Every structure is written in structure tokens, then in C-alpha cells.
Amino acid sequence: MHLPPSFPYVRTFVMTGTGAAGWARSTLTDLHQAICAAGFESELVMVEDGPDFLRRAAQDRRPFFTIDGNQKCKLPAGIRKFSWMVDHPCSRLGDLVGAAPDDVVLGWVDDSHLAAAKAFGLPFRSGFLPHAGVEPVSAPTAMADRDIDVLFSGGLAEPLERDGWLAANPTVPTVVADVIFETVALLDRGEPVLPLFVAVAAHHGIDVGRQMQADVLCTTISRILTISEMNRRCAILAALPGNVRIAVVSADLPAPLRDRPHITHLGFIDDFAEIRRLMARSRIVLNCTNKFPDGAHERIWYAMAEGAAVLTDASRYLERDFVHGRDILLLPRHGDLGEIIGEVTGLLADPQRLDRIVAASRPVYAAGHTWRSRLETLFALVAP
Numbered sequence: 001m002h003l004p005p006s007f008p009y010v011r012t013f014v015m016t017g018t019g020a021a022g023w024a025r026s027t028l029t030d031l032h033q034a035i036c037a038a039g040f041e042s043e044l045v046m047v048e049d050g051p052d053f054l055r056r057a058a059q060d061r062r063p064f065f066t067i068d069g070n071q072k073c074k075l076p077a078g079i080r081k082f083s084w085m086v087d088h089p090c091s092r093l094g095d096l097v098g099a100a101p102d103d104v105v106l107g108w109v110d111d112s113h114l115a116a117a118k119a120f121g122l123p124f125r126s127g128f129l130p131h132a133g134v135e136p137v138s139a140p141t142a143m144a145d146r147d148i149d150v151l152f153s154g155g156l157a158e159p160l161e162r163d164g165w166l167a168a169n170p171t172v173p174t175v176v177a178d179v180i181f182e183t184v185a186l187l188d189r190g191e192p193v194l195p196l197f198v199a200v201a202a203h204h205g206i207d208v209g210r211q212m213q214a215d216v217l218c219t220t221i222s223r224i225l226t227i228s229e230m231n232r233r234c235a236i237l238a239a240l241p242g243n244v245r246i247a248v249v250s251a252d253l254p255a256p257l258r259d260r261p262h263i264t265h266l267g268f269i270d271d272f273a274e275i276r277r278l279m280a281r282s283r284i285v286l287n288c289t290n291k292f293p294d295g296a297h298e299r300i301w302y303a304m305a306e307g308a309a310v311l312t313d314a315s316r317y318l319e320r321d322f323v324h325g326r327d328i329l330l331l332p333r334h335g336d337l338g339e340i341i342g343e344v345t346g347l348l349a350d351p352q353r354l355d356r357i358v359a360a361s362r363p364v365y366a367a368g369h370t371w372r373s374r375l376e377t378l379f380a381l382v383a384p
Helices: 022-037 052-060 111-119 162-168 174-189 193-203 214-239 272-280 298-305 338-348 351-368 371-382
Strands: 011-016 041-046 064-069 081-085 104-108 125-128 148-153 246-249 263-267 282-287 309-313 329-331
Touching: 011 022, 011 052, 022 041, 022 064, 022 272, 022 298, 022 371, 081 371, 104 111, 104 371, 111 125, 111 193, 125 371, 148 272, 148 338, 162 174, 174 193, 174 214, 193 214, 214 338, 246 272, 272 282, 272 298, 282 298, 282 338, 282 351, 298 309, 298 351, 309 338, 309 351, 329 338, 338 351
Parallel strands: 011 041, 011 064, 064 081, 081 104, 104 125, 148 246, 148 282, 246 263, 282 309, 309 329
Antiparallel strands: none
16 A cells, blocks of 8 residues: 555544444444555544543654544544545435534545535535455355355335325425435436436426425435335345245345245344355345445445355446446346346356356455555545
């Protein structure tokens, strides 16, 4: 790793905590370990242990910066911090209240999130820093020896449609429901949600900039992302045929997925090491997160690290390095799932083809999508 010219810092503190989600704790720990492996001094800090690390750093007098996720760790003024923002800005404006632009640098996991942050007037220095993963395992289990066909890990909820949602929210004007669910229906096309919502609203005679307060707009955008994500995940899992062995890691199992003998509901698992062990047993890991049209998601990279094939939403960022059918499986940017479901079913019946997809993905992943490969971007953003 090459540090930026005149980089003033000689150490970093990577902050996480027991209250964070398991995947977030694991990811920040992996980032810390990558920094250490690159030869830069780093200390992993659990926020529950208190601010003792700041006292020690002050006594040490060597210049340092800090790293956290989603601007969750509030620090005294004057301390340089890189905050890795893993959601759409509409979901994180509240976390940025009171942060000093001279202290805090933001790294967004989707390139389109930078434009959204600018649209909301966020004054922070920002850059694109996608999700990343660990170095790939040296000898992944062959597909023929894996006992899970498709693994899904993430949130699930009952599907929502316009009429049912409107009935449950009778005080909401009909036109608002129309705009919300038309935007939901269009998100699969791979466009950023904020400009898409603005365009749909304008079609219905609503000027978002003049007629919606920022907090209402952010709540609406976050709701759209959640509805779209939950509906799409459920639709994909429900479309997989009964001869596909599916393992689902989620607190809830929606009604359309219940009482299906080929679906094993494992419940909620916070331990990301256990999730990775399940990935190592899986032929295909399904990652359905269409809120990142110009980014990626950590489950893509950890699945590749464990030697699984990845079925995920297409994004312009992924398509720079990966090709559908060669080293990745991409969900279609439209509502018809029949073709991809047929392709997945055929691949599961041909483990050697899946082995070839995994073999093709591993060098691409290892060269450009581990934390090791992200460090120079991170350090360049932190540099004054």
C-alpha cells in the first residue's frame, strides 16, 4: 500500500461495538486486520470500553485518525475520522447531525449515493468506497460436496402491494401511494432511487423540492427501498423450484415461503463467522439488495471468498469486472424471473459448471475487491 504524499497520520483506531450487527462488527474487524497486514499501525476499539483509547493516543502524541461505520461513534472536535456509510444517505442523515465537516470524511458504498448526499447539501468530503471482503480461502469445497443449493441471509418481510399498503395507511393520499409503488416497480431497472422518485413524482404533478420536507422525503425513500427489497427477495425465493435445497437465515419467514419442505428456515444468526461457514457449504449465495445500482454488497465478496457462486442484482460497478455466466450470476433488470430461475436450476444440476464460475471469479475478486485492495482509496480520502 502506498500512502498519499505527506500523509500526516501514523496509526488508526477502528471502532465498532457489541451493539452493531454481526456482519458490521466482522467487516470492520476485517478492515482493521487488512490495515495491519499492509504494515500500518491499527488498533481495534470496542466503543463499550469507553474513550480510554483517546487518552492513550493523547499521551502517545503520534498523529492518528479513526474509522467507524455510519458515523455512529461520536468523538470530540478536532479528531479526524473516516466514516464508512453503508446505506443510502436518506437512511443516514440523522447520524450526521452535529458532525464537523472539517473532522469527518464519508465513504459511500454506492457511487450514486454521492450525488444523493450532494442533493441534500451534505458538506462533508466524500468518496466512493464499496463493500469489500477478506482474502479468498485457499481450497474451497467442490460444488458436488456442498449440501446447500441456495443460501439467503438477510431481512425478509411480508410482500407489500399498493392496495394493501393504502388500506393499512388510510390517511395517506392516493397519489402518494401511486408514486411510492410506481417507484418500487421501477427500481429493478437499476436506476438510483432519488432521481427516479423525483421523476415519478413529477409525472404525478408533485414537485419534490418544493412540496416535500427533507425528513418526509427521506422517510419515503427509505420506505421505498425497503418495500422493493423485501418484495424482490420474497419473489425470487418463492420462484425457485421444489428440488432446490434452500437455506434461509432471517428473523422472519414470510407466508409465501412457509410450509415448503425444500426451504430450511435457520432463523436469525448474528454471528457472521457462522454465516461464512454456511456460505462455504453453499453452491449459490443469493444476494438481493437493489439499493446499490452503482455499488456492491458485502455478501457478494464474502461468498466469493468462501468459494460460492453469487447470484445478485446487477450493478454498473459489478459489470466493470464481472460477466454474467462467466464469473457471476446477475438477476435481470426487469420483473420476469423465469429465465434466471431456469438458468440457476440448470447450473445446480451441473456442479462442474458452477465450479468453473467460481474458479473464474476468484482471481477477479482477489485482485480488486478485498479490503487490501480498498486501502489506498480509503487513505487518500482521509488525507488532508
